Amino acid sequence: xxxxxxxxxACTGCGxxxxxxxxxxxxxRENRPVVDAALCRLCGLCIxxxxxxxxxxxxxxxxxxxxxECCGIWVFAEQQGGEPLPVAFELLGRGRxxxxxxxxxxxxxxxxxxxxxxxxxxxxxxxxxxxxxDAPAFRHALELACAEAVxxxxxxxxxxxxxxxxxxxxxxxxxxxxxxxxxxxxADCTELAVDCATGLLxxxxxxxxGNLMATILTEHARxxxxxxxxxxxRPLQPDPARTGEVLRLPDTAPDRRVxxxxxxxxxxxASIADAxxxxxxxxxxxxxxxxxxxxxxxxxxxxxxxxxxxxxxxGWADYRHQVGQTGLSVAPRLLIxxxxxxxxxxxxxxxxxxxxxxxxxxxxxxxxxxxxxxxVGDSLEVLxxxxxALDRR
Amino acid sequence: MRIVVCVKxxxxxxxxxxxxxxxxxxxxxxxxxxxxFDAFAxxxxxxxxxxxxxxxxxxxxxGIPAAxxxxxxxxARGIGRGVLLSDRAFAGADTLATSYTLARGIEALxxxxxxxxxxxxxxxxxxxxxxELAEHLGIPHVTDVCAVPELVGGYVRxxxxxxxxIQELRVRLPALLCVCKDINDPRMPSLRGxxxxxxxxxxxWNCADLAADPARCGLSGSPTQVKRTFLPQRRSLAVTLGGGxxxxxEAIAAVIREVGACRD
Numbered sequence: 001x002x003x004x005x006x007x008x009x010a011c012t013g014c015g016x017x018x019x020x021x022x023x024x025x026x027x028x029r030e031n032r033p034v035v036d037a038a039l040c041r042l043c044g045l046c047i048x049x050x051x052x053x054x055x056x057x058x059x060x061x062x063x064x065x066x067x068x069e070c071c072g073i074w075v076f077a078e079q080q081g082g083e084p085l086p087v088a089f090e091l092l093g094r095g096r097x098x099x100x101x102x103x104x105x106x107x108x109x110x111x112x113x114x115x116x117x118x119x120x121x122x123x124x125x126x127x128x129x130x131x132x133x134d135a136p137a138f139r140h141a142l143e144l145a146c147a148e149a150v151x152x153x154x155x156x157x158x159x160x161x162x163x164x165x166x167x168x169x170x171x172x173x174x175x176x177x178x179x180x181x182x183x184x185x186x187a188d189c190t191e192l193a194v195d196c197a198t199g200l201l202x203x204x205x206x207x208x209x210g211n212l213m214a215t216i217l218t219e220h221a222r223x224x225x226x227x228x229x230x231x232x233x234r235p236l237q238p239d240p241a242r243t244g245e246v247l248r249l250p251d252t253a254p255d256r257r258v259x260x261x262x263x264x265x266x267x268x269x270a271s272i273a274d275a276x277x278x279x280x281x282x283x284x285x286x287x288x289x290x291x292x293x294x295x296x297x298x299x300x301x302x303x304x305x306x307x308x309x310x311x312x313x314x315g316w317a318d319y320r321h322q323v324g325q326t327g328l329s330v331a332p333r334l335l336i337x338x339x340x341x342x343x344x345x346x347x348x349x350x351x352x353x354x355x356x357x358x359x360x361x362x363x364x365x366x367x368x369x370x371x372x373x374x375x376v377g378d379s380l381e382v383l384x385x386x387x388x389a390l391d392r393r
Numbered sequence: 394m395r396i397v398v399c400v401k402x403x404x405x406x407x408x409x410x411x412x413x414x415x416x417x418x419x420x421x422x423x424x425x426x427x428x429x430f431d432a433f434a435x436x437x438x439x440x441x442x443x444x445x446x447x448x449x450x451x452x453x454x455x456g457i458p459a460a461x462x463x464x465x466x467x468x469a470r471g472i473g474r475g476v477l478l479s480d481r482a483f484a485g486a487d488t489l490a491t492s493y494t495l496a497r498g499i500e501a502l503x504x505x506x507x508x509x510x511x512x513x514x515x516x517x518x519x520x521x522x523x524x525e526l527a528e529h530l531g532i533p534h535v536t537d538v539c540a541v542p543e544l545v546g547g548y549v550r551x552x553x554x555x556x557x558x559i560q561e562l563r564v565r566l567p568a569l570l571c572v573c574k575d576i577n578d579p580r581m582p583s584l585r586g587x588x589x590x591x592x593x594x595x596x597x598w599n600c601a602d603l604a605a606d607p608a609r610c611g612l613s614g615s616p617t618q619v620k621r622t623f624l625p626q627r628r629s630l631a632v633t634l635g636g637g638x639x640x641x642x643e644a645i646a647a648v649i650r651e652v653g654a655c656r657d
Contacts, residue, residue, distance in 0.1 A: 037481060041457060042484045047622065057612065057618070143524070168554070169555065169556070172524055175524035178525065184616030185519075185525075185617070187521060212624065213622065214619050258533045259562065259564075260561070264558060265558050359641075374633045375634045384638075389645075
C-alpha cells in the first residue's frame with residue numbers, strides 16, 4: 001500500500017512533522033509520529049520539515065517500464081509569424097548541455113506553415129535534428145493539430161525527454177500532450193539537469209507556494225516532460241557552421257472543432273520584461289496610494305514599475321506588471337525593490353537583474369538573498385527620502 | 394446542457410515560512426478557501442446558467458471529505474449542485490492523476506457540454522489540469538479565455554489572450570475553457586443562497602463509484618514524484634546600506650548614478 005512512512009530508527013520524536021501537517025494526519029504517540037492514512041493527503045510538507053529525514057512517501061513497485069528504449073532530447077521550438085521564439089533557442093541551449101551530458105541527440109520540433117527556412121537557425125542554435133511539420137494545419141497555433149503531430153512523432157521516435165517553453169501556447173499544448181502520452185509534466189522549471197547515476201531528468205521548480213525549491217523526477221513514464229519560462233535558460237551563440245538533419249513529419253489534418261475566426265494584435269502594453277530599469281513594489285509599500293510614488297521614482301529613472309503577486313491579487317496593480325514565477329521574468333540593469341519580501345516565485349523572476357537594491361523592514365526577508373545592496377528600513381520612508389535626494393540634484 | 398465547473402480547495406495563505414532557528418517549515422495556520430482563480434469560473438457558470446434556461450450547473454472537486462464545505466459555498470453562490478470526489482486512493486495525485494479522476498467524475502455525471510476551470514490553483518501554480526482534463530475527455534480546450542463566452546447552437550465563441558494577440562475562436566461543444574482572472578466580478582454567496590446551500594445534498598463519490606482505475610489515481614497514478622526539497626541558493630552577501638532613511642536614500646542615489654540609471 002503506498003503512503004507516508006516513518007522510519008522509527010531515524011525519527012528523533014521532535015514533533016516538527018506534526019506541527020506542519022495541514023490535515024491533522026500526524027499525531028504523536030509514545031514520542032513517535034503516527035500517520036492516520038485516512039486523513040493524509042500525501043502533500044509531502046512533512047518531509048522537508050523533518051530534520052532527521054525519517055519521513056518518506058512509499059510508492060507501489062512500478063510496472064516494468066519500457067523507459068530504457070527511449071532516447072534523445074526534444075525541444076518544442078515554438079514559432080510565431082515565421083520566427084522561432086527566443087525561448088526555443090533558450091531550450092536548445094540547455095538541451096544541448098543535457099544532450100552532451102547524456103551522449104544523445106538534441107532534436108527541435110518545429111510546426112508551422114511555410115517555416116522550412118527556420119530549420120537552419122535551430123540547427124545553428126544547437127539542434128542535431130529538426131522534425132519539421134510544415135502544413136496548413138499549423139498556420140495558426142492551435143492545440144489539437146499540434147498535439148496530434150507531436151504525439152505521433154513521439155510514438156514514432158520515442159524521445160526520453162520533451163521540453164516546452166512556458167509561453168501561453170506552450171502551457172496549453174504541453175499538458176494536452178502529456179495527458180495523451182500518459183506521462184508526467186513539471187511546470188515552470190527553473191533548473192534542468194541530468195542525474196549522473198540514473199540518467200533521469202532533475203526538474204527543479206519552486207514548490208509549496210513558498211520559500212522552498214523542489215526537484216521532481218518522472219522515473220518510469222516517458223518522455224520526461226517539463227516546461228520552462230522564457231528568459232530562464234541561456235541560448236548558445238548561434239553557430240552557422242553546425243550541421244544537422246531535417247526530417248519532415250507526416251501531414252496532420254486540421255481539427256475542425258476549433259476555428260480561429262479573427263486575431264487582433266494585443267494593444268501594445270509596454271512589457272516590463274524588456275525594461276532596463278525597474279522599480280518594483282510589494283506589500284510592504286503599505287497602501288495603494290503609495291504606488292503613485294513608486295511610479296514617480298520609475299519615471300524619474302526612466303524605468304518601469306513592477307509589482308509582486310500580492311499587489312495584483314489585491315487589485316492594486318495590473319497583472320502585466322507582475323514579476324515572478326506566475327508573472328514576468330525580468331532582466332533589468334537596475335532593479336529597486338520596495339517592500340518586496342521575496343517569495344521563491346518572485347525571486348525566480350528576477351534572476352537576470354544585474355544590480356538589485358532591496359528595501360525591506362525585515363532584515364531576514366528572503367529578497368536580500370537576491371540583492372546586491374541591502375536596505376533595512378520602511379520602504380515608504382526610504383522611497384520618499386530617495387525622491388527628495390534625486391530632486392536635490 | 395450541463396456545465397461542470399471544477400474547483401479546488403487551497404490553503405488560505407500560500408505562505409510557508411522557514412523557522413530561522415530550527416530551519417524547518419512553518420505553515421501559517423489559515424483556513425482552506427476556494428482557489429481564487431476558480432471564483433471566476435464559478436461566476437461564469439452561474440451567469441451562463443441564468444442566461445440559458447436549459448443549462449444545469451454542477452461544481453466538481455477532488456479532495457478530502459471536508460472539501461464538501463467548499464462545494465456548499467459554491468452552491469450558495471448560485472451553482473446547482475456539488476459533487477465531491479473523495480477517496481484515500483486519490484491522495485498524492487499529481488496533475489495527470491487528478492485530471493484523470495476529474496474526467497471519470499464528469500463521465501459519472503453523464504458528461505458535460507461545457508467544462509469550466511480557473512487559470513490555475515494558487516497552491517500548485519501549474520495551470521495543467523484544464524488541458525489535461527480536456528484531453529482525458531477527448532474534447533477541445535481553450536486556455537486564457539478573457540471575455541464572457543457566447544453559447545450559440547452547438548458551439549461556443551470565445552476570446553483568448555495569447556502572448557501577443559487577442560484571438561476569437563469558434564469551438565464545437567463539448568469543450569473545456571480555462572478562464573482568466575478578472576473575466577467577471579464574482580459574487581459573494583447571498584443569504585438565500587447560503588440558506589439553500591445548508592440543505593443542499595453534496596454528493597460524495599469514491600473510486601469505485603467512478604469506476605476509475607485505482608492504478609491511475611492518486612500516488613499510484615502519478616508519474617512525477619518529488620525527489621527532494623531544499624532552500625533556494627543564496628547569492629553572496631549583499632552590501633548593507635545603513636543609517637537613517639536619508640542616509641540610505643543618498644547611498645541608493647549613489648548606486649543609481651553608478652549604474653547610470655539617472656535621467657538628468
